[in-house]
Amino acid sequence: MNSNETMKPYVIGLDLGGTNSVFGIVDSRGEIKAQIAIKTQGYDKVEDYVNASIDALMIIIDQVGGLDKIKAMGIGAPNGNYYKGTIEFAPNLSWGHNGIVPLAELFSKKLNNIPVGLTNDANAAAIGEMTYGVARGLKNFIVITLGTGVGSGIVINGQMVYGCDGFAGELGHTTMRPDGRLCGCGRKGCLEAYCSATGVARTAREFLEKTDDDSLLRALKAEDITSLDVSIAASKGDKLANRVYEFTGELLGEACANFAVFSSPEAFIFFGGLTKSGDLLMKPLVKSYNDHVLKVFKDKAKFLISGLEGSSAAVLGASAIGWELSEK
Amino acid sequence: MNSNETMKPYVIGLDLGGTNSVFGIVDSRGEIKAQIAIKTQGYDKVEDYVNASIDALMIIIDQVGGLDKIKAMGIGAPNGNYYKGTIEFAPNLSWGHNGIVPLAELFSKKLNNIPVGLTNDANAAAIGEMTYGVARGLKNFIVITLGTGVGSGIVINGQMVYGCDGFAGELGHTTMRPDGRLCGCGRKGCLEAYCSATGVARTAREFLEKTDDDSLLRALKAEDITSLDVSIAASKGDKLANRVYEFTGELLGEACANFAVFSSPEAFIFFGGLTKSGDLLMKPLVKSYNDHVLKVFKDKAKFLISGLEGSSAAVLGASAIGWELSEK
Numbered sequence: 110m111n112s113n114e115t116m117k118p119y120v121i122g123l124d125l126g127g128t129n130s131v132f133g134i135v136d137s138r139g140e141i142k143a144q145i146a147i148k149t150q151g152y153d154k155v156e157d158y159v160n161a162s163i164d165a166l167m168i169i170i171d172q173v174g175g176l177d178k179i180k181a182m183g184i185g186a187p188n189g190n191y192y193k194g195t196i197e198f199a200p201n202l203s204w205g206h207n208g209i210v211p212l213a214e215l216f217s218k219k220l221n222n223i224p225v226g227l228t229n230d231a232n233a234a235a236i237g238e239m240t241y242g243v244a245r246g247l248k249n250f251i252v253i254t255l256g257t258g259v260g261s262g263i264v265i266n267g268q269m270v271y272g273c274d275g276f277a278g279e280l281g282h283t284t285m286r287p288d289g290r291l292c293g294c295g296r297k298g299c300l301e302a303y304c305s306a307t308g309v310a311r312t313a314r315e316f317l318e319k320t321d322d323d324s325l326l327r328a329l330k331a332e333d334i335t336s337l338d339v340s341i342a343a344s345k346g347d348k349l350a351n352r353v354y355e356f357t358g359e360l361l362g363e364a365c366a367n368f369a370v371f372s373s374p375e376a377f378i379f380f381g382g383l384t385k386s387g388d389l390l391m392k393p394l395v396k397s398y399n400d401h402v403l404k405v406f407k408d409k410a411k412f413l414i415s416g417l418e419g420s421s422a423a424v425l426g427a428s429a430i431g432w433e434l435s436e437k
Numbered sequence: 438m439n440s441n442e443t444m445k446p447y448v449i450g451l452d453l454g455g456t457n458s459v460f461g462i463v464d465s466r467g468e469i470k471a472q473i474a475i476k477t478q479g480y481d482k483v484e485d486y487v488n489a490s491i492d493a494l495m496i497i498i499d500q501v502g503g504l505d506k507i508k509a510m511g512i513g514a515p516n517g518n519y520y521k522g523t524i525e526f527a528p529n530l531s532w533g534h535n536g537i538v539p540l541a542e543l544f545s546k547k548l549n550n551i552p553v554g555l556t557n558d559a560n561a562a563a564i565g566e567m568t569y570g571v572a573r574g575l576k577n578f579i580v581i582t583l584g585t586g587v588g589s590g591i592v593i594n595g596q597m598v599y600g601c602d603g604f605a606g607e608l609g610h611t612t613m614r615p616d617g618r619l620c621g622c623g624r625k626g627c628l629e630a631y632c633s634a635t636g637v638a639r640t641a642r643e644f645l646e647k648t649d650d651d652s653l654l655r656a657l658k659a660e661d662i663t664s665l666d667v668s669i670a671a672s673k674g675d676k677l678a679n680r681v682y683e684f685t686g687e688l689l690g691e692a693c694a695n696f697a698v699f700s701s702p703e704a705f706i707f708f709g710g711l712t713k714s715g716d717l718l719m720k721p722l723v724k725s726y727n728d729h730v731l732k733v734f735k736d737k738a739k740f741l742i743s744g745l746e747g748s749s750a751a752v753l754g755a756s757a758i759g760w761e762l763s764e765k
Contacts, residue, residue: 248601249600249601249605263699263700265593265594265596265598265600266593266594266596266598268593268594270593270594270699270700271701272577272593272700272701272702273576273577273701273702273703273737274701274733274737275701276701276733276734277698277699277700277701278698278699278701279698279731279733280698280699282698282731283695283698283699284691284694284695284729286615287614287691294731294732295732296729296731363612363615366612367611367612367695368699370605370606370607370608370610370611371591371598371605371606371608371611371696371699371700372591372598372600372605372699373599373600373601373602373603373604373605373606374600374601375601401612401624403607403610403622403624404622404623405602405604405607406604409601409602
């Protein structure tokens with residue numbers, strides 16, 4: 110540990126979600142020393158959101174010895190632009206949906222001008238995996254986040270891929286089925302329309318409608334079915350629910366086979382709610398990958414589930430951006 | 438120019454094709470000072486091929502002042518593995534189809550142990566574009582080679598993407614149509630099965646079979662039609678031939694829209710025989726890209742045709758690997 114680290118041993122990680130904003134103070138070994146959360150919504154102006162954040166942050170900053178102990182801050186946020194430190198047209202944020210918000214700069218100004226970095230949540234997850242998780246030591250891997258949507262963070266030659274504009278790694282919007290399901294982005298057949306949590310629920314509704322097969326899911330109103338319901342039914346041996354996961358895994362495997370010809374990663378790492386279904390999803394995924402992939406890549410890549418469990422994973426990922434920044 | 442460059446001002450570039458092997462001696466500004474070629478085939482053992490190569494090479498090496506003037510050598514070859522300097526199971530090479538050939542090492546031994554680098558031909562094209570061509574100054578771009586097959590070379594953050602095993606950038610084997618045309622790789626619906634020169638000829642045959650439309654191509658035997666025939670017919674205003682290029686361009690645009698969500702390149706650069714058709718291909722390609730791509734990428738990327746015209750392009754690309762190597 111050098112003298113600089115001794116003097117400023119912590120970074121702030123902010124996991125900025127659609128509902129909650131979770132702040133953590135993290136040391137260089139990935140230990141969260143203090144944590145606090147506020148609601149993300151309910152502010153008309155970003156300045157009000159930042160002020161409320163700083164009020165909360167000061168409580169945990171004081172707990173670790175004051176602002177002088179803080180080296181940098183990292184933010185993982187929807188529609189985050191790494192190059193500019195901005196959130197751009199984020200549909201789900203009351204104070205960020207209709208413009209470009211310079212969030213990194215706003216936080217830096219309130220925090221004695223410490224360096225503040227920002228990227229989208231899936232990239233933060235990838236940096237978190239590389240720094241603290243199952244991707245430690247890997248130079249070429251792809252993190253795929255399976256939540257409400259499908260996000261991705263790509264690492265090549267040990268570096269995050271941001272592309273020319275900061276928006277690279279939107280693999281959830283790879284077209285898997287021309288003229289397939291309508292996606293939230295307005296286009297058709299995107300991976301996200303099938304393999305997100307909402308996609309899984311949609312697949313279940315389709316299977317229920319198209320067949321007469323018995324299923325525990327028939328006890329629920331079709332429009333209320335969630336991916337969690339499907340997962341619970343599948344774990345009870347429900348055949349239709351199992352087929353939903355098979356279908357989802359197969360399509361994800363097919364997608365990964367296409368990603369392999371691009372960057373030939375040594376591992377695909379899955380992160381987020383759907384991974385809780387474990388082998389239900391992963392077995393058909395790996396089989397489908399090996400069935401679909403170009404011969405030279407067969408049986409090479411590892412398929413891993415994120416080791417960063419629990420609510421702190423996203424905070425750690427965000428904090429890793431702060432470390433990355435402070436090392437430049 | 439530093440003293441080292443003054444003393445060793447040249448690198449050797451080898452464009453190792455299925456038919457000919459073209460050697461060039463190139464200076465740091467990309468000027469080819471001397472060039473010679475031998476047949477690639479007709480040797481049972483790689484040692485015989487290397488010996489014949491060295492015999493020819495010595496003629497042009499002497500022309501530029503001897504081996505002391507040569508800094509390094511770069512090779513662009515089918516199935517080339519950059520990490521290992523090997524050619525692996527290249528189906529079209531009599532001396533390289535059934536094993537792993539350490540070609541870089543074999544050449545280095547015969548050339549006073551100068552550094553010798555090797556990569557696949559599409560990666561060589563990408564390095565050539567970055568060093569001497571339309572990609573000078575670009576940090577994020579994708580070169581797509583449209584020849585007998587479809588190859589690609591991907592540059593991210595100013596670095597070639599080789600992946601964990603040296604085989605990244607096989608975008609010709611992206612699945613575009615599940616259960617589509619059978620590809621040479623044994624899988625179905627690959628980009629290469631549609632958008633290579635052979636794919637274009639195949640599309641023409643399909644269009645001729647499925648319709649009764651008049652076409653100049655009906656004067657030819659269906660099985661003899663080449664992409665050149667289609668291009669000539671299209672340039673004479675033949676509607677069916679024009680539709681073949683539209684179809685090809687549209688599918689390429691759709692593919693590029695999927696590549697954009699991966700690495701968000703600032704440019705796509707097209708290289709190889711099919712690009713000679715110019716706007717016939719590029720207009721539908723760019724339109725289709727913007728129709729298919731995720732909103733945030735619309736109208737951002739440039740679509741360029743390689744500026745490295747003529748037979749020397751591949752030699753320059755290969756020589757650039759030599760320069761890259763000698764700068765390490």
